[in-house]
Amino acid sequence: MKIGLPRGLMYAKYHTFAKTFLEELGAEVVVSPPTNKKILDRGVRCCVDEACLPMKIFHGHVDWLKDRCDALLTPRLIGVRDKEYICPMFCGLIELISNNIPDLPPLIDAPVTSLEYGKLIKWAKQAGGFIQKDDTKIALAFDRARKAQQMEQIGYNEAGYPLKIALVGHVYNIYDQFINMNVKKKLNELGIGVMTYQQVDRGDIDAQIQTLFKKPFWTFAGEYYGASVYISKKGLADGILYLSSFSCGIDSVMTELIQSEIGDFPFMVLKLDEHTGEAGFDTRIEAFSDMLKRRCEFGRHLS
């Protein structure tokens, strides 16, 4: 049985788990190609206009996969931690694709409310039941997939450059080189190393969140906030680059909260949508790097 795995949204973070799980169950996994212009165009054509760029691209991946597999693995991600949520669009993602893309193969859309073992194993049994009827085999595949996911290191922290920028934002913006126009390469060419916000420990993030009046109910938003504040306080990087998708509700709140907390620590928000021009993007990155360089040369008290 061929199971399609769209290379969009949370694929960036959980692809090892999903791939291992499906392969251990004996399915043939078809992954859509890395995002490209054609996939974006397909997505824009079928997706609702008001959705954000990563959602549109996800639609493009699903559209590419729909004739090439027997079923699609698209879990309904409601939350990844107990009593917390992620973006509300994820709760309705299944409705978005099933109502907008015609002739879809069956979707394996069991809901995930938390990544804790007890809850995720239930998901595994529901989702795995589509391919494999034997519960013990599903449990075995699930355990292997979990181990593989735990071994996987997400993100990087480059050394050996005179300056360093921390990339903060949704994983599907940070790790998709098409969406962010390979920002890492651009920064490297300017002599700037890149670290991603996943380098900050969960414990340190939680400590920073405590200062908020209300604990963010979006798990990932809390991580962006906590990590950015921690990075600025400890000086782990020289500046923060926040990659935000246009019309993202979470980013509209979090960029503001981060800015109000970190004071005059260098912070830049880059908005991404399907009309983002590369030239303007480059100019802003260059200006930001110039600013950082000058700041380091003349000392931090000047800026």
Add this chain to the structure above:
Amino acid sequence: MVVTFPNMGNVAIAAKTLCQGLALPYVMPETNNSKTLAVGSYYAPEEICLPFKLILGNFILAARQGADTMWITGSCGPCRFGEYCELAMRTLKKLGYRTDFVVADLSSDVGVKEFIRRIGTVAAASPVHPVEKLRALRLAYQVVELCDRLDAKAYERAGYEVHKGECRRLLHEYKTKVRKTESPEETMEVLQDYGRRLDAVPADKSKNPLNVSIIGEIFTIIDPFSNLYIEEKLMGYGVSSKRMLSPSWWVKNMIGKPFRLGSRDVYKASDPYLKYSVGGHGKECVGEAALAKAQGMDGAIQVFPLGCMPEVVAKSILPVIQEDKGIPIMTLIVDEVTGEAGYITRIEAFLDLLKGRRNQNQKASHPRAALNMRQFPSKGV
């Protein structure tokens, strides 16, 4: 302690009644206007949704008048409404106002202890007897319920009135008067008086006006300024409109939900299209759209602020409902730069379409109906 509260439709009138009953000094926000919006969107983050900009505008203008305690409702996700209090708090602090926030979160979200503490801060500031406090709370609820009922009556009767514009005039009159009353009792009196007057508006039952259901994001549909007075515009066209979401509905639904009461029919109707909650009132929107035809509506208009995540999900489902149920649905998206002319054009075009559909249906039911009746193109409305 000088209390203020945002303009969320009739909530402001209820909050005012409560303050009067508790003998707390308060600043009544002006009805939302272009100044509120200008101030709010100047200090608010660029991409946040319209309701926050208006609420922030209310708070800043009230703080300039000396208010120092902000009442605001909260929620704990997944819609960004829950983050409003945090953002507003920081913005006011940055502007140099020293303010306290009383955030009305549900006790199930913040814990019973915290919930009681927050209520306690309000109750402790009030000098009146505890029995009076409870009475004030009850009156506030009655006021908001009555207001919502008056509004609904006016919007519905506008389609039947003999003298055009009478319902709209009464609606305006009561809204201005009720904001100026000095005591809860006076407010009740005004409301009851206008209830009687609206009942007495001469109605022509033989008229068969178009019926339109207003659905979408709760703030933008209960606050007339943010939807560019869509319901009043419809009144002007002699169209009856209906809207389920209102502050009193919200309270009833909130209390009724744990006991499986509340708007069960709406949730049931939304299940085939949207099984899970997507935050905000996305599920309600879908359910109402699915029920509209059965309720005798000719069409539905969805209104939501730009970037509203739950409603975007709902919007993507509406075309399917349109096809299934055979009811036209139009979506209007509002933000601080919405142009009124284009907005009116779209509403007029939509109403023309509804009228055309009606005429066609009548012709179709005629025995000598045209053989090749063109089907209404339900896609792309």
